[in-house]
Amino acid sequence: MTDSPQSRFRINGSAAVITGGAGLLGYHHARAIMSAGGIPLLLDINENQAREKAKLLSDTFSGECYGYYADITDKKNVQEICSQLTDQFGSLDILINNAANDPKVTDKPGEKPWSRFEQFPEMVWDRDVAVALKGSFLCSQVFGSEMATRRKGVILNIASDLGIIAPDQRIYRKEGISDDMQPVKPVTYSVVKHGIIGLTRYLATYWADKGIRVNALSPGGVYNGQPPEFVQKLTNLIPMGRMADADEYQCAVIFLVTDASSYMTGSVLSIDGGRTCW
Numbered sequence: 495m496t497d498s499p500q501s502r503f504r505i506n507g508s509a510a511v512i513t514g515g516a517g518l519l520g521y522h523h524a525r526a527i528m529s530a531g532g533i534p535l536l537l538d539i540n541e542n543q544a545r546e547k548a549k550l551l552s553d554t555f556s557g558e559c560y561g562y563y564a565d566i567t568d569k570k571n572v573q574e575i576c577s578q579l580t581d582q583f584g585s586l587d588i589l590i591n592n593a594a595n596d597p598k599v600t601d602k603p604g605e606k607p608w609s610r611f612e613q614f615p616e617m618v619w620d621r622d623v624a625v626a627l628k629g630s631f632l633c634s635q636v637f638g639s640e641m642a643t644r645r646k647g648v649i650l651n652i653a654s655d656l657g658i659i660a661p662d663q664r665i666y667r668k669e670g671i672s673d674d675m676q677p678v679k680p681v682t683y684s685v686v687k688h689g690i691i692g693l694t695r696y697l698a699t700y701w702a703d704k705g706i707r708v709n710a711l712s713p714g715g716v717y718n719g720q721p722p723e724f725v726q727k728l729t730n731l732i733p734m735g736r737m738a739d740a741d742e743y744q745c746a747v748i749f750l751v752t753d754a755s756s757y758m759t760g761s762v763l764s765i766d767g768g769r770t771c772w
């Protein structure tokens with residue numbers, strides 16, 4: 495490659511599918527895509543919010559961005575939206591597997607917390623695994639296979655610091671409650687986030703000779719109105735002494751989806767204020 499380093503951070507006109515695009519970070523991934531010259535396509539079960547955020551992004555940053563309904567746990571639905579978007583935008587070269595559930599650690603006072611492993615509901619397991627793992631598998635299969643036939647594409651999987659380390663359950667503890675009544679970070683979050691790193695490495699090697707790069711971004715926790723005492727306990731675990739602002743992953747997204755990272759595949763980029771060093 496003889497082009498300038500700056501020009502490698504561009505994806506002029508490329509359409510980028512972002513699952514869970516209506517959520518908190520989906521907006522910022524979309525902003526990153528737009529600022530690199532791409533067209534974000536926000537897929538979400540929350541169609542209204544996907545459309546509203548797409549409109550907000552288009553209006554604010556004077557570029558193209560679109561929102562669509564898609565349930566990524568349903569293969570037929572993923573196939574339909576893939577063919578609709580391919581007809582509309584031509585080739586789809588970027589997929590960001592971003593959607594996941596993050597069940598909040600809250601319980602009704604006096605009730606045995608549902609989040610504890612011993613009674614963790616099978617239904618929640620199935621639901622969380624369906625969105626984050628099956629959904630990423632199906633989207634990679636449908637969109638990625640199409641990229642493989644064209645020998646061009648980038649898949650970015652959104653993992654988490656909790657895809658690398660175990661949750662420190664002490665930060666979820668409540669005063670004056672016995673040990674067996676303490677709420678915990680649900681097991682599914684750890685499992686799906688470790689799992690998506692496995693999917694990243696599997697696909698990176700599987701499709702390396704088909705011109706598809708597959709990497710994971712592993713973000714730390716983002717400020718989003720959490721109670722101050724929780725923020726304090728969490729930031730005590732972070733060498734930089736703070737959580738992330740929601741826009742602090744945008745530059746990494748641009749790097750990972752453009753030719754700026756052309757020799758990178760199967761990697762996990764941790765951006766977590768140093769949390770996973772400790």
Ligand SMILES: NC(=O)c1ccc[n+]([C@@H]2O[C@H](COP(=O)([O-])OP(=O)(O)OC[C@H]3O[C@@H](n4cnc5c(N)ncnc54)[C@H](O)[C@@H]3O)[C@@H](O)[C@H]2O)c1
Nearest residue numbers: 514516517518519538539565566592593594654713715716
């Ligand atoms: N926010 C953080 O602090 C943080 C930290 C580390 C990692 N992450 C990861 O980043 C990603 C985005 O997080 P977020 O905070 O924006 O989450 P969010 O809950 O705000 O957004 C998730 C989106 O996924 C959508 N969704 C759920 N099920 C779906 C389905 N079946 N089909 C399509 N869409 C579906 C939801 O409607 C929602 O809009 C997640 O993978 C999360 O685990 C977030």
